[in-house]
Amino acid sequence: MILAAGRGERMRPLTDVTPKPLLEVAGKPLMQWPIEALAAGGFTELVVNTAWLGDQIPARFGDRFGGCTIAYSDEGKDFGGALETAGGIVRALPMLGDVFWVAAGDVFAPDFRFTREAVDRFISSGRLAHLWLVPNPAHNPKGDFGIAADGSALAEAEHKYTFSTIALYRASFFAPPRSDIEAGNPQGIKAPLAPLLRDAMRSGLVGAELYTGHWTDVGTPERLAELNR
Numbered sequence: 001m002i003l004a005a006g007r008g009e010r011m012r013p014l015t016d017v018t019p020k021p022l023l024e025v026a027g028k029p030l031m032q033w034p035i036e037a038l039a040a041g042g043f044t045e046l047v048v049n050t051a052w053l054g055d056q057i058p059a060r061f062g063d064r065f066g067g068c069t070i071a072y073s074d075e076g077k078d079f080g081g082a083l084e085t086a087g088g089i090v091r092a093l094p095m096l097g098d099v100f101w102v103a104a105g106d107v108f109a110p111d112f113r114f115t116r117e118a119v120d121r122f123i124s125s126g127r128l129a130h131l132w133l134v135p136n137p138a139h140n141p142k143g144d145f146g147i148a149a150d151g152s153a154l155a156e157a158e159h160k161y162t163f164s165t166i167a168l169y170r171a172s173f174f175a176p177p178r179s180d181i182e183a184g185n186p187q188g189i190k191a192p193l194a195p196l197l198r199d200a201m202r203s204g205l206v207g208a209e210l211y212t213g214h215w216t217d218v219g220t221p222e223r224l225a226e227l228n229r
Helices: 032-039 056-061 075-079 083-097 116-125 194-201 221-228
Strands: 003-004 043-050 066-073 099-104 129-134 162-170 206-210
Touching: 032 066, 032 099, 032 129, 043 056, 043 075, 056 066, 066 075, 075 083, 075 194, 116 129, 116 162, 129 194, 162 221, 194 206
Parallel strands: 003 043, 003 099, 043 066, 129 206
Antiparallel strands: 099 162, 129 162
């Protein structure tokens, strides 16, 4: 799943007319980079959630692109706006498998490799989620989560890293008792992801590892301009 529903307030005025995932880096829309990386790893069935200016995204990529099939979860059409990260993922669950990748369509990580080996390791771990963390950028100096010696993700740690947004999940991560939103989220409930992650971390159900390749959260026009320079 590629997350592409957000408004991109900090990217205004660019996002007043273009959804953030369609802003270009090196001549490609931001979300084209993870699409191509997923396809390179053999993951060719994609779900993209949309909301703000959401019609532009299927108009750009259609239902097939780069060897991938793409299905859309149109939160804007169905509910009038984005459902936040967890709400959007639960909305898309009927289109996703028992184990699936999630990546943000507005994060630039051209060195990241989506591999079958990572999926197999995750499945054998028995955990419900596995996160890739990155060294803390200037705009998030305190980080989000830590990593224990056994590879568990930590909600509280002396040193924390920043969540890259790239992760593997089991569908059961978004089921009771962690989430009380019905699969498919028919009510359109808005729900953030971080509280679910922290709760599962306290039960040892989330793994993590550090990714040190190129990574940029393209959160401001200045960061986008710097990338393109």
